[in-house]
Amino acid sequence: MTAVLVEELREQQSAASMSAAVLCLGVSYRTAPLALRDRLALSPPVIAATLSRFSCGRGDRPAGVSELVILSTCNRLELYAAAGDGGAESLLGVMAESTGVDASELRPAVYALTGADAARHLCRTAAGLESMILGEPQILGQLAEAFSMALAQGAAGHTLSTLFRGALRAGRRARAETAINRNPATVSSVAVKLVNETIADLRTASVLVVGAGEMAELTLAALHHRGAREVCVVNRTREHAEQLSARFVVRSLGFERLHVALESADVVIASTAAPHHVITHAMLANAMSARPSRPMILVDIAVPRNVDPAVSSIPGVRCVDLDDLHAHVSKTLVARTLELPRANAILEEEIDACVTSLRHLDVQPLIADLRAHTDAVRRETLLRARRHFAHLSAEDQARVEAFSESLINRLFHEPMVRLRAEARNGQGAGYAVALRELFGLAK
Numbered sequence: 001m002t003a004v005l006v007e008e009l010r011e012q013q014s015a016a017s018m019s020a021a022v023l024c025l026g027v028s029y030r031t032a033p034l035a036l037r038d039r040l041a042l043s044p045p046v047i048a049a050t051l052s053r054f055s056c057g058r059g060d061r062p063a064g065v066s067e068l069v070i071l072s073t074c075n076r077l078e079l080y081a082a083a084g085d086g087g088a089e090s091l092l093g094v095m096a097e098s099t100g101v102d103a104s105e106l107r108p109a110v111y112a113l114t115g116a117d118a119a120r121h122l123c124r125t126a127a128g129l130e131s132m133i134l135g136e137p138q139i140l141g142q143l144a145e146a147f148s149m150a151l152a153q154g155a156a157g158h159t160l161s162t163l164f165r166g167a168l169r170a171g172r173r174a175r176a177e178t179a180i181n182r183n184p185a186t187v188s189s190v191a192v193k194l195v196n197e198t199i200a201d202l203r204t205a206s207v208l209v210v211g212a213g214e215m216a217e218l219t220l221a222a223l224h225h226r227g228a229r230e231v232c233v234v235n236r237t238r239e240h241a242e243q244l245s246a247r248f249v250v251r252s253l254g255f256e257r258l259h260v261a262l263e264s265a266d267v268v269i270a271s272t273a274a275p276h277h278v279i280t281h282a283m284l285a286n287a288m289s290a291r292p293s294r295p296m297i298l299v300d301i302a303v304p305r306n307v308d309p310a311v312s313s314i315p316g317v318r319c320v321d322l323d324d325l326h327a328h329v330s331k332t333l334v335a336r337t338l339e340l341p342r343a344n345a346i347l348e349e350e351i352d353a354c355v356t357s358l359r360h361l362d363v364q365p366l367i368a369d370l371r372a373h374t375d376a377v378r379r380e381t382l383l384r385a386r387r388h389f390a391h392l393s394a395e396d397q398a399r400v401e402a403f404s405e406s407l408i409n410r411l412f413h414e415p416m417v418r419l420r421a422e423a424r425n426g427q428g429a430g431y432a433v434a435l436r437e438l439f440g441l442a443k
Contacts, residue, residue, distance in 0.1 A: 024118040025091045026078035032109035034323045038304035040099045042072040050098045055154035062090035067160045069150040074303040082159035116355045126171025134336045135181035140171045166354030180339045188218035191299045203227040208265035212240035215271035220248045262287035268298040270306035277308040284311045359423045366432040
């Protein structure tokens with residue numbers, strides 16, 4: 001995907017009618033280093049607070065943006081919006097404000113997509129084709145969760161609901177009808193695979209898992225699959241660590257014992273949601289001083305990073321982060337690339353359907369307003385003419401009423417069919433403007 005500067009977006013928006021309504025502004029592992037992505041990770045409370053500004057009826061929405069969905073994962077931050085003129089700059093401001101990263105620093109890493117390009121990107125994302133690990137299964141659930149949160153905050157309306165429902169359908173089809181996610185690989189499983197290839201014997205190694213969320217659970221499953229026996233879970237909430245350790249029959253410790261657990265660990269895999277380093281240089285230096293001849297490998301799969309990158313300077317320590325894993329992943333997924341032609345064909349079908357649905361949104365308000373306008377004219381005309389057929393029976397007057405409705409429907413049937421067809425061709429917005437002008441309808 002080619003990165004598009006925000007400044008160029010106005011030209012794209014003026015070039016396509018439907019395109020002006022849908023906008024994606026994002027930063028991903030393809031455009032930004034991990035050091036920047038660390039600072040862009042948004043917690044659920046921050047996402048909810050940002051979305052709340054776009055709820056129906058709020059008067060302090062940023063200019064040009066009427067709907068918003070925020071997708072924040074370890075490898076991307078993407079803002080999807082229903083946007084008009086000035087929407088791109090406003091959305092960049094929302095990203096800067098919510099993350100605390102200045103817009104000038106974001107610009108070189110930001111990509112902006114509109115209309116069909118935004119729909120294509122979201123459908124590919126839902127199918128796992130834009131993920132670091134091709135076909136990885138987690139992103140579909142993360143996308144559904146992002147959409148649900150926007151709906152709950154009243155920030156997603158007709159436009160983004162159409163977009164996200166189409167993308168979710170595309171992602172499900174690609175996974176159900178191809179082997180793009182056969183033998184599902186995740187960041188956690190790739191991390192464990194890398195460890196297994198690095199150390200002498202994972203079955204006898206002492207492994208420490210820091211965190212007790214979904215990534216930690218996937219890590220424990222991958223460790224169990226590869227025969228790791230000496231595993232310990234450490235988490236800030238001891239209860240969560242105990243629940244997870246009970247499922248996989250491993251040990252657990254409270255977070256206050258992390259420094260002690262480090263002293264005996266050969267492998268550390270960190271995946272907490274903490275917004276700061278939970279394993280610092282000083283902490284690890286003290287742990288290594290207690291076992292100077294015993295090496296350690298740390299795999300940090302969290303964003304923001306859980307492990308201070310400076311620990312790599314400590315003798316005997318190797319630290320692997322997500323960017324390092326990205327380089328390793330390309331060697332492991334050759335078989336999945338064979339499924340890309342079929343997956344892409346399915347996605348193109350769904351993208352066309354999604355874009356068509358979005359384009360219909362250009363004319364739906366017009367059709368509703370036009371029907372309301374003509375029905376009002378019909379009723380007013382009948383009311384004025386009623387004195388001329390007051391002698392008619394109630395049944396005959398009902399027939400006149402039905403005739404007037406039928407006449408209006410017949411007159412507007414062909415224009416509405418053609419209007420919808422023009423909408424499918426991307427010309428709906430232009431026709432909508434012309435018809436509103438001709439019929440004197442408010443915009």
